Amino acid sequence: VGCDVTEKYYSIHEMMMMFDVSSRTIRYYEELGLIHSIERALPNQQRTFSDSQRRRLKLILRGKRLGFSLHEIKEMVDLIEHNSTGEEGKERIIAYADQKIKELEEKIQELQTTKEEILAHRQRFLDE
Amino acid sequence: VGCDVTEKYYSIHEMMMMFDVSSRTIRYYEELGLIHSIERALPNQQRTFSDSQRRRLKLILRGKRLGFSLHEIKEMVDLIEHNSTGEEGKERIIAYADQKIKELEEKIQELQTTKEEILAHRQRFLDE
DNA sequence: GAGACCCTAACGCCGCGTGAACGTCC
DNA sequence: CGGACGTTCACGCGGCGTTAGGGTCT
Numbered sequence: 001v002g003c004d005v006t007e008k009y010y011s012i013h014e015m016m017m018m019f020d021v022s023s024r025t026i027r028y029y030e031e032l033g034l035i036h037s038i039e040r041a042l043p044n045q046q047r048t049f050s051d052s053q054r055r056r057l058k059l060i061l062r063g064k065r066l067g068f069s070l071h072e073i074k075e076m077v078d079l080i081e082h083n084s085t086g087e088e089g090k091e092r093i094i095a096y097a098d099q100k101i102k103e104l105e106e107k108i109q110e111l112q113t114t115k116e117e118i119l120a121h122r123q124r125f126l127d128e
Numbered sequence: 129v130g131c132d133v134t135e136k137y138y139s140i141h142e143m144m145m146m147f148d149v150s151s152r153t154i155r156y157y158e159e160l161g162l163i164h165s166i167e168r169a170l171p172n173q174q175r176t177f178s179d180s181q182r183r184r185l186k187l188i189l190r191g192k193r194l195g196f197s198l199h200e201i202k203e204m205v206d207l208i209e210h211n212s213t214g215e216e217g218k219e220r221i222i223a224y225a226d227q228k229i230k231e232l233e234e235k236i237q238e239l240q241t242t243k244e245e246i247l248a249h250r251q252r253f254l255d256e
Numbered sequence: 257g258a259g260a261c262c263c264t265a266a267c268g269c270c271g272c273g274t275g276a277a278c279g280t281c282c
Numbered sequence: 283c284g285g286a287c288g289t290t291c292a293c294g295c296g297g298c299g300t301t302a303g304g305g306t307c308t
Contacts, residue, residue: 012287023287024274044280044288062238067195070272076242080249090253097250104243108236110190114204115232121208122225125218140262151262156298172263172305198297 009038010049018054019061026057034060034074056081066107076100137166138177146182147189154185162188162202184209194235204228 012023029035030047035056037047049057056077063073079097140151157163158175163184165175177185184205191201207225 022274025272027288028273046281046287062242065195066235066238066242067193076246080245093253094250097246097253101243101246101250104239104246107194108239108243110194111232111236111239114190114194115229115236117208118204118225118229118232121210122222122229125210125221125225150299152299153297155263174262174306192297 008051008054010051010054012037012047012049015049015054015057019057021061029057029060029070032070032074034070034077052081136179136182138179138182140165140175140177143177143182143185147185149185149189157185157188157198160198160202162198162205180209 010018012026015021015026016023026035027047030037035049035053037049037053040047059077059080060070060073063076064070068076075096079093079100138146140154143149143154144151154163155175158165163177163181165177165181168175187205187208188198188201191204192198196204203224207221207228210221
């Protein structure tokens, strides 16, 4: 179980419990390349996840709650962890980040508006 | 075309153009009871929408952008317009509103966090 | 009467997740 | 052996797109 003293590892069961998702969902995300388990020597061997993958799953689930598609989420998570980003394409990555930040700000704005509307109607309802 | 001087009416085509959605989508939303067209004397007659329905559609589409399901959106829109809300169930409606407001605040919080994380990684990327 | 729109009704597809059936390892 | 985990396949649902078949208006 322990290879490196400095990092924690998790079974699929622990991941399930931690985030209250099914094992099927976790495998599905791995299938899509959203998360990765430690390489297994043999097939049919149990999955093990590093702590970085635990955090990744956390990000993914947050993204889902926020209404992003798994595809968008993959882009964002890859960005945040900036894995597998070539050297020359720095500008593209920055541009993508700026784009996403703009989108996030718009969403925040719209949520704020929605909240205020509901609040207003709630109030109007109380005053009747 | 004009029945009342004080209110505007819209064809399905105008609604499409206004919000850049398909006619299928509009009919689908009506099918689900999310919006309503003016009653038609004959079947197979063209749909007409009042201004209140135009605003309703606007709310619906905002809800979609924010990642709510059409079902959730229906609840929220009904709340905001507080149509068809019985007299006695006031508390339930207020409770629902409070609940939704809490959810919205959580979403805002999570979006904020996501934004900050992307910003941080963008910065780290620049400093390299 | 040919187009350009509308209508309804039905099927199909994609994204996402689940269930069932079955093998495998300890 | 049993039970937790693995895999593969196929279905189910939401949210439409699309097509078929038929109307009306110009």
